[in-house]
Amino acid sequence: MAGPLYRQIARDLRRKISSGEWQQGSQLPTEDALMKRYRASRNTVRSALRELSNWGLVETLHGKGTFVTEDVPPIVTTLTTDPKTGGGGGEGRVYTAEVAASGREATTSDTVVGVQKANPAVADALRIPEGSDVIFRHQERLIDGRPWSLQTSFYPRSLADRAPGLLDTGDISDGAVTYLRSLGIEQAGYRDSIEVRKPSPTETEFFGLPSDGRVEITEIYRVGFDQYHNRVRLTITVYRADRNRFVINVGKVPISEGLLPASGGGNEQDDSSGTV
């Protein structure tokens, strides 16, 4: 009854975690201890632990032990700019301001700039021929010193004639959008496209993700348009999917105070909202 043994063990351990019997961050019994407690073989116990790990409930560290995963409050990012206050300022500034408001400190690595050939995705987003030159500006962004997001912007190479600063590393730290506006290239609007996918090796390393594909990445494509509907830039930003939340305001909405919709937190709610 009740299915395979390893699932029964997993269920029991799960219960002990979600009931609070085992606190966040605390160490689970060793595999050896669990073998004895459940009279199961090592492989079976490990299957149970792997299941919990897949669901993000525990984390296993080689040589140290298995620990109950600790909740990390998500970073909240607003994707829409307030037409009244913001006026469409540079994203870099907006992001850091928003993070600072939550009492954390946002920093960025040095900007890496360069020119490369447009791959299909970039070419399509900017409506330029595949393989034509594009300027890229890349940054690693941290919060309180911990990896937060990776961002790369692409501009058509031809823009550098009017906006040579795009190829400077530090000068336009105020935000490329602001810089371009000073040159008469207004960002009249933008389109974001959000998707969730598995991390690339680079992303896995930057974010310090587990080597199995357990943790996903949220990728945001932002295509910026000027007043003539030309595609001026493509910005790709990636985040850890499980530690970031994105907010979109449409129409007349009050200024956000508390922000967070009081998320329950873990996975254990089990449809606590009734019919949700």
Added chain:
Amino acid sequence: MAGPLYRQIARDLRRKISSGEWQQGSQLPTEDALMKRYRASRNTVRSALRELSNWGLVETLHGKGTFVTEDVPPIVTTLTTDPKTGGGGGEGRVYTAEVAASGREATTSDTVVGVQKANPAVADALRIPEGSDVIFRHQERLIDGRPWSLQTSFYPRSLADRAPGLLDTGDISDGAVTYLRSLGIEQAGYRDSIEVRKPSPTETEFFGLPSDGRVEITEIYRVGFDQYHNRVRLTITVYRADRNRFVINVGKVPISEGLLPASGGGNEQDDSSGTV
């Protein structure tokens, strides 16, 4: 060298998949065949296959075999309403129209309506006391007969005095937003909050997800405000994270034609965009 054997096997299989040597949907060699090919034990081969499965590259079916995962083009949903054309029409209509535009057919289950006590998340979103009565309206939404999303809207119980139709199952199929507007309750704006999390058991079953927590869910909280900044409704919609994409338009953007940013597809791009 090159790490554990099961990873070497996994890498080799991965290469055969991403190189196209093994087509989408085709069956991999049986575990028995892989044992012989790599001179490894069955458990080791299974470790390798599990790794590929975790990364979403293959799917294993009990008694049948292991198959290369087939790409499913994502459903695209626009979260912002065009102030010119849409004017903030009912979401239900907008969604189905958008899906229809892509040549697919959107249908919904019967609406389940009822009254329940507000849980903390709902109470916070609507700014009402926890435990007070709320009306819920729940729907399962399908595309071409396949599960697509689950949606539940919550309204303060008190709204039913002015809008009794909220408690009818079918009558306001045009969309609750339209219905409320006909009663003078305008949705002046809304705030979406997007997060990614593991599926609940109900969601796992509805979407037909694998029982390990491999596939994630995108959850969108939408809080609607009336012209007086009152919180009129909370709509929670959940989607398969890996088969849906969300678009947000801000400011002046051209009408989307092609939509998709020509995503490369799989995970195997391996930072093909260079510095991304």
Added chain:
DNA sequence: CCGTATTTGTTCGTATGTATT
């Protein structure tokens, strides 16, 4: 429909390697 072969799922026991304490 039945029975058999095929294929993956579960469980055990055991041994050895590697990281941490």
Added chain:
DNA sequence: CAATACATACGAACAAATACG
């Protein structure tokens, strides 16, 4: 260096789902 704890790997047996004659 030794003890502890998780990681990898092998071999074996039986169970469960599926395919096929």
